[in-house]
Amino acid sequence: MQKTVFGVRKAAVSTGLFFLLFSLVYYFYLIPQYIVFSLPPEGISRTSLQPHFLPRIVIVLFALMSIFLIVGALRQQEEEREAVVGARALFQVGVVFALSCVYVYAQELVGFSVSTPFFLAVLIMFFGTRDWRYVVPFSVLFPLGINYFFWFGLQVILPEGTLW
């Protein structure tokens, strides 16, 4: 059995706290800093028509819901043994996400055609298929097919890379 990283309650409480913190940052920092007026604010007569009117209402409600989420989780029965996610699962998700980000960055550098076969081969092997009769044809032919379809079918050029 894999080690539990987040139990149901712990996950809900920490997410609620994170959302609450986000609400505070949003209200006191993001709204004043990142709503950039094109007209002087005093040119808009009514508060309800100001661009920060709705964001303020929504974030206050969101903060309220975050508190409800925390309260609800704290009032729940002890369910820590029920895992939202285990250590191994979290590691695997992290690896897949990181690989995807690296792949997208690699596409910008070396292009779709070069980076994709590596990405597919690494992922397929990571997921446990090591048989080269599957890995090689799939990771080579699938991207070729996609590239061909986009080039000839939709006249779309997939990233070609900046290195060449």
Add this chain to the structure above:
Amino acid sequence: MLEQILEGISMALTWQGLAMVALGVFVGITMGAIPGLTGVMATAILVPFSFFMPPVLGIPFLLGIHKGTLFGGSIPAILVNTPGTAPAAATCLDGYPLAQKGEARSAVHMALYASTLGDTFSDIVLIVAALPLAAIALMFGPTEFFALLLMGLTVISSVTGRSVVKGVMAALMGVLIGLVGIDFVSGAERFTFGIPGLEEGVGLVPLLIGLFAISEMLIKAEKSAVEMARPPEGAHLKGGRPLPLGELRRSARTILRGSLIGTGIGAIPGTGAAIATFLSYAAAKRTSRNPEEFGEGSYEGVAAAESANSAVAGADLIPTLTFGIPGDSSAAILMGAFMAQGLRPGPGLFEENAPTMYAIFTLLLLGNPIMLLQGWLLTPLFARMVTIRQSLLVPAILLSCIVGAFIFHNYMGDVYLALFAGLFGYWLRKLDIPMAPLVIAFILAPKAEESLKQALLYSHGDFSVFLTRPISAFFMGLAALILVLSIWKRPWAEPRDG
């Protein structure tokens, strides 16, 4: 009007139109037949492809996918007791026992007939109801429209998922994301952080791909390598017989009832096919002459579940196309596709684009016999899809997501957005926070804000206008009632399973 209908039909009856519906249905059944690939996910990934076609081809292609996945989900439910999509869960109850008795082929055929009939029924209701409802909605001013949108959002947040707090929270997240971009009244930039790509708001397609498809792939990535690399137990249609006509005749009433239930439930925002299938199944069992057969391999059970499941396909477009309120995630994605094609779902849709809409409706109807034909001829091929190993499937889907997000604007920023939306969606799924209210609120937020501000402009900033105008007061009262009823016990209450 007759002239517009005829123009629409002539626009639809081209080989390209028929080919795109057929392709959509084929892709939909194929994706639905792969366990774990949902219709929502399939539609989200393939939405960008529809942008390369005119609306009369692109939208029917997506509607074909929508139809196809609902039937396709029944194939793994029957063959390996794993529903391809959540609504097909009820099909497992009798489909799998039938397969164990060596009647897999006839069970799949029953699912096919029931799906096709249910879908056709709801498409007809959609076509008949859409125009009068849109005409009523055209009489609404911004005050009524804001109240209607608020009510729709309240229903979706309260009914979807297991907790009201989580539903409302998801809807608020959707509004917050929807507020990014330029404010239409003041012209102010909101939360664009100086990124030019954000001036028009967060891209709908990358967001959909991330929340519905990438997050699902991350959930699958949790499995161990052994599970991922193991091909599913051989599912095949060996032996068996075509469905006896007598069984179909015996299930006719069940199919009709399922179609009615599916259409009724599907037209209510926030409900969805899963509820409709179990309600239809329960009703069929209660009224059957052979209730003891249910759960042991009853054709009626398969018919009840599948007819209701597919009847939702047309019905959930009723509030989407007439009021601009998508009833569930699939409808929200389809609404996004309509908007990207320059068709704005809502009261004005039929007035401004009548021939196009009639063309789409024609192809929507023609998709049903096409599905029947494909199901008949290609069921053995679709059955093979059940056995694809996840270790090949997940990388292929992830790649399709990345390419799909890229081609939206040929912009790498959209791909990163999709990836991070996927990670965010993964965590929301783990916390059981429903995705549908988030996406629907995201789509509705700009329209709701516009209506709110227009209403306040007309009323000189007086908020009581929402309570003094009768239609608006009715919608506001209904929204409040639904919310109060939903949180009757405690706002944080989560009903227990079972």
